[in-house]
Amino acid sequence: xxxxxxxxxxxxxxGVAASPPVTDGAATAAALASPTxxxxxxxxxxxxxxxxxxxxxxxxxxTLSFFLLPGHLLYAGSTALVAGIIGxxxxxxxxxxxxxxxxxxxxxxxxxxxxxxxxxxGGVGNVLLGGLVAMAAVxxxxxxxxxxxxxxxxLYFVVASLVLQIGxxxxxxxxxxxxxxxxxxxxxQPVLSGWFDTQRAIFLVVAGFALVxxxxxxxxxxxxxxxxSVLVGHVPEGASAVGVRxxxxxxxxxxxxxxxxxxxxxxxxxxxxxxxxTQSFILIISVLYVAIPIASGLRDLSSVWIVAAAFTTIPIVxxxxxxxxxxxxxxxxxxxxxxGDRREWVVEQVRRLRNRGASDDPIExxxxxxxxxxxxxxxxxxxATPTVASGPSIEVVGRRDTSxxxxxxxxxxxxxxxxxxxxxxxxxxxxxxxxxxxAVSVRVAPGQRLGIVGANGAGKTTLFNALTGFVPLHHGRxxxxxxxxxxxxxxxxxxxxxxxxxxxxxxxxxxxxxxxxLVGHGHGHGxxxxxxxxxxxxxxxxxLSALRGVPxxxxxxxxxxxxxxxxxxxxxxxxxxxxxxxxGLEDEEAEKLLExxxxxxxxxxWGLLVIEHDLRFITQVAERLMVMEDGRLxxxxxxxxxxxxxxxxxxxxGELVTAQ
Amino acid sequence: xxxxxSALIIGVSLGTIYGLMAFGMVASYRISKVVNLxxxxxxxxxxxxxxxxxxxxxxxxxxxxFGGVLVGGVLGAILGYANLKLANRAxxxxxxxxxxxxxxxxxxxxxxxPAYNITxxxxxxxxxxxxxxxxxxxxxxxxxxxxxxxxxxxxxxxRMTRFGMFVRAIYDDPDGASTVGIxxxxxxxxxxxxxxxxxxLAGILATSRVQLDSILLxxxxxxxxxxxxxxxxxxxxxxxxxxxxxxxxxxILGGMLGGDLGPxxxxxxxxxxxxxxxxxxxxxxRHLAHLQT
Numbered sequence: 001x002x003x004x005x006x007x008x009x010x011x012x013x014x015g016v017a018a019s020p021p022v023t024d025g026a027a028t029a030a031a032l033a034s035p036t037x038x039x040x041x042x043x044x045x046x047x048x049x050x051x052x053x054x055x056x057x058x059x060x061x062x063t064l065s066f067f068l069l070p071g072h073l074l075y076a077g078s079t080a081l082v083a084g085i086i087g088x089x090x091x092x093x094x095x096x097x098x099x100x101x102x103x104x105x106x107x108x109x110x111x112x113x114x115x116x117x118x119x120x121x122g123g124v125g126n127v128l129l130g131g132l133v134a135m136a137a138v139x140x141x142x143x144x145x146x147x148x149x150x151x152x153x154x155l156y157f158v159v160a161s162l163v164l165q166i167g168x169x170x171x172x173x174x175x176x177x178x179x180x181x182x183x184x185x186x187x188x189q190p191v192l193s194g195w196f197d198t199q200r201a202i203f204l205v206v207a208g209f210a211l212v213x214x215x216x217x218x219x220x221x222x223x224x225x226x227x228x229s230v231l232v233g234h235v236p237e238g239a240s241a242v243g244v245r246x247x248x249x250x251x252x253x254x255x256x257x258x259x260x261x262x263x264x265x266x267x268x269x270x271x272x273x274x275x276x277x278t279q280s281f282i283l284i285i286s287v288l289y290v291a292i293p294i295a296s297g298l299r300d301l302s303s304v305w306i307v308a309a310a311f312t313t314i315p316i317v318x319x320x321x322x323x324x325x326x327x328x329x330x331x332x333x334x335x336x337x338x339x340g341d342r343r344e345w346v347v348e349q350v351r352r353l354r355n356r357g358a359s360d361d362p363i364e365x366x367x368x369x370x371x372x373x374x375x376x377x378x379x380x381x382x383x384a385t386p387t388v389a390s391g392p393s394i395e396v397v398g399r400r401d402t403s404x405x406x407x408x409x410x411x412x413x414x415x416x417x418x419x420x421x422x423x424x425x426x427x428x429x430x431x432x433x434x435x436x437x438x439a440v441s442v443r444v445a446p447g448q449r450l451g452i453v454g455a456n457g458a459g460k461t462t463l464f465n466a467l468t469g470f471v472p473l474h475h476g477r478x479x480x481x482x483x484x485x486x487x488x489x490x491x492x493x494x495x496x497x498x499x500x501x502x503x504x505x506x507x508x509x510x511x512x513x514x515x516x517x518l519v520g521h522g523h524g525h526g527x528x529x530x531x532x533x534x535x536x537x538x539x540x541x542x543x544l545s546a547l548r549g550v551p552x553x554x555x556x557x558x559x560x561x562x563x564x565x566x567x568x569x570x571x572x573x574x575x576x577x578x579x580x581x582x583x584g585l586e587d588e589e590a591e592k593l594l595e596x597x598x599x600x601x602x603x604x605x606w607g608l609l610v611i612e613h614d615l616r617f618i619t620q621v622a623e624r625l626m627v628m629e630d631g632r633l634x635x636x637x638x639x640x641x642x643x644x645x646x647x648x649x650x651x652x653x654g655e656l657v658t659a660q
Numbered sequence: 661x662x663x664x665x666s667a668l669i670i671g672v673s674l675g676t677i678y679g680l681m682a683f684g685m686v687a688s689y690r691i692s693k694v695v696n697l698x699x700x701x702x703x704x705x706x707x708x709x710x711x712x713x714x715x716x717x718x719x720x721x722x723x724x725x726f727g728g729v730l731v732g733g734v735l736g737a738i739l740g741y742a743n744l745k746l747a748n749r750a751x752x753x754x755x756x757x758x759x760x761x762x763x764x765x766x767x768x769x770x771x772x773x774p775a776y777n778i779t780x781x782x783x784x785x786x787x788x789x790x791x792x793x794x795x796x797x798x799x800x801x802x803x804x805x806x807x808x809x810x811x812x813x814x815x816x817x818x819r820m821t822r823f824g825m826f827v828r829a830i831y832d833d834p835d836g837a838s839t840v841g842i843x844x845x846x847x848x849x850x851x852x853x854x855x856x857x858x859x860x861l862a863g864i865l866a867t868s869r870v871q872l873d874s875i876l877l878x879x880x881x882x883x884x885x886x887x888x889x890x891x892x893x894x895x896x897x898x899x900x901x902x903x904x905x906x907x908x909x910x911x912i913l914g915g916m917l918g919g920d921l922g923p924x925x926x927x928x929x930x931x932x933x934x935x936x937x938x939x940x941x942x943x944x945x946r947h948l949a950h951l952q953t
Contacts, residue, residue: 155889157942331764333760333763337760
């Protein structure tokens, strides 16, 4: 935590960055100049190391198991690794898409039986073919299950997946040709003796697969696909608004999950030498598999392996006690629930211990950000010799980069946007018997700024939703330039350059600010360097650079709103549509936002459509104004003309003016 | 024709059990927004108490029946109380907790009943009668009549009594109900107790037809849940009808085609109906939510 007595060393005055942003190296050198700073630097380095503790523990545990454990316990270890693979397979849909499939056991069983059927003929070719057949079938069924997530979500999806599980269990498993009958099919295993015996060889093979799966899932989580899946699962409208194909991302997640479960199924047969009985793949087992990622806290992948190991080895260790399988399953589930429920508390304690004396904790950064005095003049004067508002005398320095107004748009920023105008003609939207928007026409040309005002329920947001494809049109057309985009889905419109924000920001809470912005850049546009440059430039412009690594969940409402606005700009839009952009912002923050927004719009030339109740803001941002009432367009024209109209003043603006 | 009538009767009788289970699940869901998967465990425990009282104690069947239902009610009340204590947790987490309770109750049942398969005596006797070449058992008639009677009485209580009025008030707006002085906790526990009693009764009726098997009761619960989902988890009538429909589908299609399609495929029809129903109900509700926004 940087206090006022450190401020001189860091070259900052209280609350305001009086000089250009300090580079990392310079900051480190400055920080080391004081004992507190040195401690912070050490802890910062330690943080990187502590992140590696869990993975290191898992790898060390696996390695020690391989060398030290006897054969029968190595069997437990192999089973734990397979359960971990299933846990990771479920981690993706549960953590990212927030859908809980209850069919993993059935799918794994299907994989186990299909693999055994083909591989039992012997030979490397058949083993490989068996694996491919099993993975293809399981992936196909998993995608079929995923199709349900396109239609229903939440509890309905849980039950739909449960139906698939019962279907596999009751129908497919009742076919002797699939399961191999009572005896089952024999699967080839290595036959070895001595220290490196069969069990050790099997463990090594399974560990190899587990390692590959771990790397794949780790990479998937950190890829744009991973970010997109989080966005799709947490804020589907937000994903569409930035051009992500929600259905495709969902199906890809279920396909990847299916591949991993297919691998696990094959390994089940490989470990046992024959596929386990159908009792190993029933509904209750599916629930236990789901409990693995849930108990791991849905954060880091290493925890999944630890929980899977506990789940698998506890019943094997307790086997001599001849406990009821239901009792064991129930107790494991109970422990998983307690651990999963309390994990946040444990993580918080560990984080506090780790960050004692350091100021990098995201929550603290936000607290500091808010404790900071507001640099009023920094925005007004473009950063030149800002006036410092009075703030806490000994508290923390604001972490937000307050030099926002001074940073120029990067040279690589796109030039003037395309010349396409967004035009809605006779837009009509019905909700059941209620007409929310009634034959409203609207047009925003490049470089134009149009404001929309109206009382609550006037149909402003519904008009936005109709223009961006979030609600179907009852009547009317939407054009972008000379293209009729009325039938386009919301993500296609976003890709075409219609970018928007929502009244309540639709951001992926699990991702950081920067990750949200990179997601907002959409698919396949520009290279990675260009994307990052654009994001960095925008973060600088809006003064959010210090928050780039902060999880969005930790941000206050007003900042989330700004992040969403920046996200809409990560690809230069043709038209930017803002729904109450300054709601929840302080006046000074709104003024700064206005300045940056107008500056960017002037340079990049996109059209701007703004809904706002703040009359002062709307009069500053808009050139033309639309007034809506009860779903209809009351009047539209140059803002000064509109505001002078008696009807408008009486019906709507009069009340506001009085309130102002 | 005789085969059809026989399959229909089996289906309707089975379906009313699913419907009863669905009825209880809707009741507990509406008052606390938690899917009560503890119903299966309660059903198993109620059935085992019934078997123990009737076969080991030698108690009359009617007394044993009330004993099983009462124990189900008590377990439901305990689960409802636990649900109250977990009110600030995620609903999905509480749902998994109720499943945990089912598993632990299954384990307890495993301790109570002997290792060999047992079938508790039917509370309605073993006999039956012929109706146009179809043999109809008293158990089938009794099961149907009991389930219908319970549903009708519960509906009457919900519509005509002060208790029912308060429960409906809580269903619609818990906060609003508490602001007018309705003790939420008491009613939540009460409704869960009623749901538990229904599960106990469903368990007794189901196991006395086949055998006392916890996995079987898990499937009865799943079918009941599907019925409840078909009703959108909101409507008692639709949930009951949904459960009965699934039973009829299973009875008719399974009974008439099962032998031709091969082992296991008799479940296919009910599974397909369940899948279509879930997708339809989920889509319909999504549209409703869309309208509300």
